[in-house]
Amino acid sequence: MVDPKDHIYIADSEKLIIVYREADKPNTEQVISFFDYVNELAQGREFDMILNLSKASPPSSAVRHEFKKGFKGLDRFVKSYTIFFGKNFLLKITAKFVGSSIGLENYSSCNSIEQAIEDLSKNGE
DSSP, X not given: OOOGGGTEEEEETTTTEEEEEOOSSXXXXXXXXXXXXXXXXXXXXXXXXXXXXXXXXXXXXXXXXXXXXHHHHHTTTEEEEEEEOTTOHHHHHTHHHHHHHTTOOSOEEESOHHHHHHHHHHTTO
């Protein structure tokens, strides 16, 4: 089992920005434990989420189902989603389909995790 602490961290504790790096080959148990860990980090507070999908493989329908449940559970807490695709050109092309199939319809993309953190940290100043 992949440890969520190796993939998810708080990038800015003041603004509460959580970075979620998907496992290379996600499975349902891993997705459930990852979302449990995000909820633990957030402690019921609102936050911005950066999703790093740069190395993730296409999810199975069971994994997409768990993602959808996980994102639905975060709806009331997440202020914004930013997705980093890296060089995963195919995923970037299919992002609208993949995003809507897992419950993400409103998100922005970024060219680097560092830039997304900086932009979100400055937001509102």
